[in-house]
Amino acid sequence: MAESTAKARIGSPGKSFWKKSGNKVPGSVKPVYGAQHPPLMHNDLTSSPNKGPAPRTAPKGKKVTSFDEFNTKTSDAWDESDPWDAAEPEEIVPTAKGTVPPRVERREERSQSGRGLRSASRGSGRHSSGVGGSGTTATLPDRDTIRLQKFEKLLAGPNTDLEELKKLAWGGIPGIVRSTTWKLLCGYLPANVERRHSTLDRKRQEYERFLAQYYKTRLDSQHEQTFRQISIDVPRMIPSLSLMNQTAVQETFERVLYIWAMRHPASGYVQGINDLLTPFFIVFLKEHIGPSENLDKVDVSSLARETLAAVEADSYWCMSHLLDGIQDNYTFAQPGIQTKVNGMREVVNRVDASLHRHLAENSVEYLQFSFRWFNNILMRELPLRCVIRLWDTYHAEANGFGNFHLYVCSAFLVRFSKSLLQEKDFQGIMTFLQNLPTSRWGDDEISVLLSEAYQLKYMFADAPSHLQSTTTT
Known part of the structure; x- marks a missing residue:
């Protein structure tokens, strides 16, 4: 009798006996997005593991198409405005249950009202909890601040644990520490904090020697075609971002790409490599001008020569590290x-x-x-x-x-x-x-x-x- 009464209460609309909660229900399977090791999705678990691949259908007669025509007609995602003056997007936040997107975590937080936690407005990003019914509240740090503090603690050393840094970076890196984190994960900066300054000085001086040795050869007959192709490709990059149309920026890209081509004769310069330089340049530039600064309003030529030279050298070395791992993408x-x-x-x-x-x-x-x-x-x-x-x-x-x-x-x-x-x-x-x-x-x-x-x-x-x-x- 008690059991049937409980079932009736559960089944009656608007009179649910159990309080709805966003927490996991025993036996349920919930995907966790953005984690370093996300679990299998529900449909993967329910699909038959013995089911073989679907029968393949032979293609019809191939039509004559032009890949060049396809390439010229392609619309790039950055043809539309890319609002870099907007605030930094919300970061993926690690929790005790794993790393989840912000919206999912907010839903789980709201479900914790029975424990006395209440979410403040989205704009504040802070939480307050009642204390002993006295009406007083304690303000807790917002999730972005906690996440940033974890990065800063790892980066402060004295020796950064790179494996822990990778786990934390998998779900996204706060803009204010992105430059340093990328340099560490690229192997450009050493894990030891005390060695970082001397390493940067040495690598930047080495890049300056490359410039002195190779850049003067760009007009030689055997290298003229390479430099000409680079000078054609660079102005075509991200036309919606006016920063890329500045002469100082384009000259920086030309130097980095030409030096890389001279240092890697097995592949030389290939169209597409110029795009891979862009994220490094943007991230390292924002380290010096501020992560929230609108790039379209930055006059690169007004920056100190030492600053721009540092961004250029750092971009070269990190791009080189990236390409070392995928160089067979660009060989013959x-x-x-x-x-x-x-x-x-x-x-x-x-x-x-x-x-x-x-x-x-x-x-x-x-x-x-x-x-x-x-x-x-x-x-x-x-x-x-x-x-x-x-x-x-x-x-x-x-x-x-x-x-x-x-x-x-x-x-x-x-x-x-x-x-x-x-x-x-x-x-x-x-x-x-x-x-x-x-x-x-x-x-x-x-x-x-x-x-x-x-x-x-x-x-x-x-x-x-x-x-x-x-x-x-």
Whole structure:
């Protein structure tokens, strides 16, 4: 009788016996986005593990298409304004349950009202709790402050624990410490605090010697074509950001890219490398002008010569470290990109067979749309603010710009599966892929994308044979 009465109370609308809570229910499965080790999603656990890949459909006769025409028609995510004068986006915050997006955490905080915690307004970002019913309140630090304090404690040394720094950086890095954190994760700065100043001085002086040795050769007949291509590509970068149109900035990019090409003759300069320099330059520049400063209002030529020289040298060394890990993307025939595109094809075929078949049936080759995703590390597909947030995780992830980027690109394509399946021909599919709706993306979308990519990595990392090419599409 008592049991039936309890069931009646639970089932009656508006008279629920149990108080609703955002906490986990025993036996439930809830995805945690943005964590370093996110769990499997519910649909992965419920799907049949023995289910093999969907049958492959042979492609129809290939239509004659022009990849150059595709490339020229492509719309970049940064064609629309990128509001760098806006406040720093909310950071992903670690909790006892893992790292969760801010909105999810706010819902969980509101569910804790039975414990005496109440959330203040969104604008204040602070919490107050009643004390003994006396009406007095205690103001607690907001989540961003707590997160920043964790970074500052790690960075203060005397020896920074790089593994702990990677775990903390995976969910995003506060702007005020991003520059130092990137330099540490790139191996540019040593973990020992006392050695950092001398290391920076030595590396910056070494870059100055490179300039003196190589830059004067840019007009020599054997190097003239390289420098000419660089000088053509640099003005085309992020046209919506007026900072990139300043002469001092363009000259900085020309020097860095030319010196890198001279120091790496195996690949030399390849179009796309210029885009990879941009995030480093922006992040290191904001270290000197302030993370909240509007970049469109900054006159770089007014900065002290020593400041701009430091930003230039730091950008060169960190970009070099990035490219050392993916240099086969830019050597002859770009074998690294070919391998990653094939791997992406296999991943998509296994996680979204219907999308894979749809692309094949409409003669859409993965290389036609994803070449630039790997060549430019999604710099043209995402707003710059999202790229920088993405790179926070890439720096923290083992081989983030290589293998992990493959899973990010796979998750990125699958994200638009529904829209792509609605396109009924080659032209419609390619037009959509040329104009992906990402211009308004922010931290939440990037956090979900990274979580989905980590899930794919978790599924395939221990089964490398799954990524061997077995299809003819």
